[in-house]
Amino acid sequence: MSINILLITPYNMEAYGGVQNQVSSINSFLNEHDQFTSKIAAPNSEDFNIGNSINIPFNGSVSPVCLIPVKHKLTEALNWADVVHIHEPFVPLIFWRLPKNIKYIFTHHASLNNFVTFLLSILYKFIRRNGISTYVSRLSKKNAVALNQEPHLIPNMFYLDNNVDFAIKKRFLFIGRDEKRKNLKLYKNYVDNFYDSKFRYTAITNTEIKNKYIDTFLNPNDDDKNNILNDSDIYLALNTHGESFGITLIEAINSGNIVISSNLEAFKNLLGDSGVYFENNSLTSLNDVIEVIKKEELYNIWLKQKKYINKYEISKNMEKLISLYLTI
Template sequence: MSARRPPVPAPAPHGLRVGMVCPYSLDTFGGVQQHVAGLAAGLRAAGHHVEVLAPGDTDRARSPHVTVVGEGQALPFNGSVAPVRMGARRQVRAWLAQGRFDVVHVHEPAAPSTSFTAVRALLEEPVPVVATHHIAQDRALALRVAAPTVLRQVLPRIDAHIVVSEEARRTLLRYHQVDAVPVPNGVTVADLDRTRTAPPLAERHDLVFVGRPDEPRKGLQVLLEALPEIVARHPGTRLVVVGGDRLPREPASALRRALEPLGLAVDDVVEAAGRLSDDGKVERLARARVLVAPNTGGESFGIVLTEAMAAGLPVVASDLVAFRAVLDDGRRGLLVPSEDAAALAAGVCTLLGDLALSEQLARAGHEAAYACFDWSVVAPQVLEVYADAGAGQDAPGGGRRGPRLGWSPAPSGT
């Protein structure tokens, strides 16, 4: 399998100084953290200087061009438990003053976090502010409560808005009456592409799930319910869980009971691999037969899908709106009804039993990973938004402030 590699971007003749703020702790595994790290690397590859500010307190969080503001604290947010750091105003202000940035790019400013604090600190400063919104939720209590109160303090200060998908755009419009530019999540395809060295699909047997096992919306409980049917029809199949070393208790107990008639134990068919390094995850993807994404909702994009596509791996995923967009309505992966264990088992068995279809979907996904989702393609789209916000343009009075794109006050009565 091969795909056209995009050209390496040439360094910018006059690189921007970008201050990027992540709301969630870099000590933990999550899509927003991956996005921030990937975008920062993509912008640096294009010749720009990027400094990252985020919660964090471990060696994993500490790296060059990253400033941490202390350990994150667990906060229920967007159907999950987000490790955020509230306050830290002195540290945020010191980082902003020292950075002398041409643009400040905050992620998820709706979260009570360093992102919100950074925008508050810039209320009277001329630097352009860009925000990326990752949330897609039909029922977001936190957003509904914050929209008319806290967030109204900072939204008018943001000069341009980005969303990672049309689903995230719909959420932003619904709760904040703010429009935005869709720019997808990116992935460094070359770091994941093992298509020339990995065993052929016909020689692989593992299913792989990537996500936090204890987060219900990631859907591992649905996959565990489907697993007995899968291993009964395809003996020797094993599930590798990447992202945690413990299975949720009740689904694991139900799986144990369902496997007993097959003469199997949970350890015979499931490996909880824990949180792996990036290289460790790449190796697991390279040895897997199918990536399974049984998520139940609350997804704005699907980084796990693009990672699998980059690795040349066929995908079975829940038919969520965001996943459907990434998988091009099923042309890049197999879609099945959400929260339906029987349908999930049937979908996985379809790919396990049809090598030609698996290879076709893997090839389509791999080509799309390079053409649509590689950071060399995505980062220039973000730079266009920076330019629209006024980054790098000398403004009257010595500031660097562009038009405030996307903000419009809510109509009365909404």
């Protein structure tokens, strides 16, 4: 008899995001495992569609979040489950009035500031929902500690392509919405000031870029996005703040790109000594690093990064999560 695992997130499953990516990956892995049956409860989930989401500015970004779920749908989902695994629990715990007599696992993704974390720690004392707390990176640990003093580190995980290889394409790629945290402005400034006719420049974003040298793709579907990644070889992660992990960096490397990123703590934790970093939000530093990279053997840089991210392969990390499902 299989164990029913319900994966819950307040985020819209049709919107791209790190939490949605992890929920989908875990769901796929569990449904290939004889011991488990997994379903997702979230806005626009094919299993349990718990209601509409609204775009809420939070932590330097805009997230599609369900604040008030459809009660009978959520109840149906909870009644089906043996174990309930909630990703990014502060919205469900504060707004959803979840029942107490359930086996919960809470996974914390966001890197929150100290003031917000302090407020959550107070709120959680009044809410009092027992469960196991996990976190995906060092920067999300304090968020997890606010709920449970002894959380478990289980990093974000991915299906990695062992057959992918690197090839010179001479194509820079930026991915991110036009918001301060993603820093599309720096990308446009870089192309305006340091355009090199030997290279192509591409952006996947949500607003049209008025620059004849930048090919803009507005909110492409997953297949088109993957094709663009596969046709690029240098991915620029220009984020300024508010990151706890960096899923898109893994996706880029796993599609045959080297990654050049800002020196955020989250990105340095993610890529370690395999990373190529520039000073956060510095146009001069970004150009200096790119000019050095242009003279390097790019294949060796990519190979080092590809080997480093193997520790995030899903089969290696799901063992830890499965052990929690079995012991809770």
